Amino acid sequence: MKLEERTVAEYHGRPVKFFDLENGRRLRARLMNYGATLISLHIPDRTGRLEDITLGFDNFEDYLGNNPYFGATVGRYANRIGGARFVLGGQEYVLARNEGPNHLHGGLKGFDKVMWEAVPVSDSRSVGVRFNYLSPDGDEGYPGNLDCQVTYLLNENDELHLAYLATTDRPTHVNLSHHSYFNLAGSRKENILEHELQIMASRFTPADERLIPTGEIKEVAGTPLDFLKPRPIGQRLKELPAGYDHNFILDSRGELALAARVVEPESGRVMELYTTEPGLQFYSGNFLDGTIRGKGGRPCGRHSAFCLEPQHFPDSPNKPQFPSTVLKPGEIYKSLTVIKFLTV
Numbered sequence: 001m002k003l004e005e006r007t008v009a010e011y012h013g014r015p016v017k018f019f020d021l022e023n024g025r026r027l028r029a030r031l032m033n034y035g036a037t038l039i040s041l042h043i044p045d046r047t048g049r050l051e052d053i054t055l056g057f058d059n060f061e062d063y064l065g066n067n068p069y070f071g072a073t074v075g076r077y078a079n080r081i082g083g084a085r086f087v088l089g090g091q092e093y094v095l096a097r098n099e100g101p102n103h104l105h106g107g108l109k110g111f112d113k114v115m116w117e118a119v120p121v122s123d124s125r126s127v128g129v130r131f132n133y134l135s136p137d138g139d140e141g142y143p144g145n146l147d148c149q150v151t152y153l154l155n156e157n158d159e160l161h162l163a164y165l166a167t168t169d170r171p172t173h174v175n176l177s178h179h180s181y182f183n184l185a186g187s188r189k190e191n192i193l194e195h196e197l198q199i200m201a202s203r204f205t206p207a208d209e210r211l212i213p214t215g216e217i218k219e220v221a222g223t224p225l226d227f228l229k230p231r232p233i234g235q236r237l238k239e240l241p242a243g244y245d246h247n248f249i250l251d252s253r254g255e256l257a258l259a260a261r262v263v264e265p266e267s268g269r270v271m272e273l274y275t276t277e278p279g280l281q282f283y284s285g286n287f288l289d290g291t292i293r294g295k296g297g298r299p300c301g302r303h304s305a306f307c308l309e310p311q312h313f314p315d316s317p318n319k320p321q322f323p324s325t326v327l328k329p330g331e332i333y334k335s336l337t338v339i340k341f342l343t344v
């Protein structure tokens with residue numbers, strides 16, 4: 001187990017820190033207090049070759065530019081809120097509009113763009129960092145002071161744990177998630193189309209052309225969204241000209257359960273994602289178009305990585321039929337995601 005901390009820059013008078021973790025079995029993760037971000041994750045392939053399997057940047061300054069939420073913590077509300085508004089307790093709240101008329105990933109300055117307090121944490125089996133952020137009442141239009149905590153822990157079972165806690169002093173909406181872009185082939189492959197994906201979801205929430213759910217619930221059976229049995233991401237991609245960017249309704253809800261499994265056949269790298277959340281957004285990197293140059297100056301092209309974002313459903317504040325995202329004073333928002341890495 002190893003944890004090293006260093007200051008790499010200053011942002012609004014505060015030190016920007018990189019935290020390098022190692023789990024004693026060669027897995028390495030780099031975290032940063034800006035955006036409570038996962039910068040890189042090195043895992044071995046079946047021959048033991050270590051490679052970084054996430055998209056991101058080498059330097060802090062690049063995270064301030066054109067950055068599609070690489071590795072970030074997203075909040076207060078991951079995904080979209082239609083019309084950037086909701087009514088809570090009889091009062092209308094108008095949120096920041098940062099995607100046409102809608103609100104995406106917490107607004108103009110979401111949790112991915114703020115400095116979090118960071119404290120290294122470790123025990124005999126894991127090493128990590130606990131991040132805290134107090135989002136003030138009115139932040140991006142949301143009511144209530146929201147006290148948030150995100151803890152990343154890398155353990156000796158080759159698991160990355162992401163644990164979320166939040167409390168509020170006024171009723172509000174909360175939906176926190178993690179936004180890493182994965183390519184399990186490392187630098188070997190330019191796209192993720194041959195990755196085999198399985199998602200434990202029989203249903204999904206259909207959405208309009210701006211990706212706001214219509215409110216319906218449909219079966220994945222007979223559609224390109226059927227990943228109940230593992231199959232290559234690219235297999236039916238042509239049937240979806242805009243690519244995958246869908247919220248899947250996970251079959252098992254409430255308790256920590258396997259939500260998705262991804263196998264990269266050439267390297268043998270496997271990732272299993274377990275979550276307590278009811279939904280999973282699968283995004284196949286459709287908007288990446290090569291203009292962003294990531295680590296090592298490499299352009300990030302279309303489908304060069306995928307995101308699996310455990311969360312509540314998009315636009316829940318305006319969809320009473322969806323599981324609620326309301327948090328009230330005295331309640332504790334809790335969410336846990338575990339990503340386990342192995343090889344075959």
Ligand code: BGC
Pocket residue numbers: 068069079211245281283287307309
């Ligand atoms: C969304 C995509 C969006 C991406 C980056 C994903 O969570 O589903 O539509 O383009 O984040 O903003």
